[in-house]
Amino acid sequence: MSKTPNSTRPQPWFMHPAAFLSGWVLLGFMFAVQDWMSMRMWSYHVNLRLLTEAWGMQYFIWGVLCWLGWVWMGHHIQRAKLTRLLLWLVPISVACCLVEELIWVACFPHLPLNRPAMPYWPRFWFHLDAELVDNLVIFWCTFALFRGIGYYQQLREKEEAAAELRTQLAHAQVRALRMQLNPHFLFNTMNSISSLIRIDPAAADVMLEQLSSLLRMTLQRGEVQLIPLSDEMQFTEMYLAMQDLRFAGRVRQEISVDPGLHDALVPAMLLQPLIENAYCHGLSRIQRDGVLVIAAHREDSMLQLRVSNSGVGLASNDGERKGVGLVNVQHRLRLHYGDNQTFSIQEVAGGMVTVTISLPLSFREPEVAALAGYGVA
């Protein structure tokens, strides 16, 4: 019980002894002024100084008692069950009132005024009779205050913990999804390289270089979730170059990005699964003249990303229409933007399939350092 309450949490500022005691004394002064003014109204003339001293002292003593109560028992007052607490606080409240009165009476031997001088004990009983109820009210108000602070702090703690948990969960989920994306794509590529090693070592070499570049970019990005569209497009272009090698010119790739959107933020590795999907379920099923269009445009306050591919339409892909890649993309969009995003997949015409994503437009802070260095050779 002798340990300070809230040793783990920061104390409310008004529980600092200086603030707490000055608050109490100020309260006393206010009562003194009120008392003085009401006496003036009844045409009594009382010494304001004496009045101020008496009230100030009373509340100062209360302040000290309550602060000691906070230090010694604050934790208990906040956490203990109310019924058990009342059982032993009732005697303590009476004791507190008596102690306060004992000290106060000793401090002011001339009070009450306009009476013949009295010895200590009759004066004590006289004052106690007048003020016991007031004192009890003061005690229980303070008790309510302490208890209230406890409730408030517990509530805040719970809220903070819940918020913390929510962000941790979201991060963990996003991390897990990205881990699912990368190895999936990594192993496919390694398999391509493995088969190229025998039939076309030079092409295997090129693909290995491209894969290294992709990995370098991904690793440098680290845990960053939102990246500028220009970075995402660089990654996409590298990925497209690899796909082009695999599909040996069977697919015409078109990219159009609104120049004002290079700095717009998008979730990292958002497009790769869409493109992989386009190749897997569409472009790989036709022999030639495949078309893949990737576009980024602005629609009011939204960023719209579109991946269209020619192929065999949605109908013939019924069973596997939404691969794990697309589900992950939708999941990530929800985690990042809640309901403020849309994802749709539809067949346009002649086997063209379009995936459209729109997400709220936001831009990264411009970087101060220039990325390029110049020199004379």
Add this chain to the structure above:
Amino acid sequence: MIHAVVADDEALARAKLRQLLAEEHGVDVVGEAANAEETFELVRTTKPQVVFLDIHMPGMDGLDIAAELSLGKDAPPPHIIFTTAHDQYALRAFEVHAVDYLLKPFSRERLSSAIERARKQINTRQASGQHSGSSLGRYASRIVFKSKGRIVFLPLSDIRWISAEENYVRIRTATETHLLRETMARLQEKLDPEVFLRIHRSSIVNLQFVKEVRTEADGEYSVVLLNGEKVSMSRSYRARITDLLTNG
């Protein structure tokens, strides 16, 4: 014939380079080194024009070796091509006037383009009969940046044209385009106005690659590049470019 030295502490890395270089025309590997001392010794005895240098090597790192070699105690200093798995030393490599910076693993094409660059630099050095081009004055001749997971040391003479895209510029070479976070104004400051000409608020062309200026059916003007690409031109810039083309 270019004489080259391969310096790498890993035998497999040296073997790969030696094999790839054997397939290159006009390159002769005159020796291999596995550490700093061997490299200095080889350079002193064989006087190669090009050194392929790994950055992490026992004894002394590749950047320090390059700096030491560039002092040219055994003049002329060789051209350096770094080969490394680390991309964080690119700027320092650029500062020691490396020809190129190959990130491992690199493909044959990438190596070929590095050698091509080295060859060009060797030829210019022979022509001017001196060390690197301080004669170029205030204009840059090369630019370094990261693009698509690679380090690019791009000679500005390789650029065909440049277009502005808001806060970015798109640099177009014969084979590739690179998006770079840079402003047109800042970039133009570094470019030699004798070679690079602003023809539009958002485009700069390299005059070396310009074939003709054409008037379109709608009365607008465009610049046609040697490869047939068309870049539209503002009216106000027309007089200047016609001037330059007829004089040049």
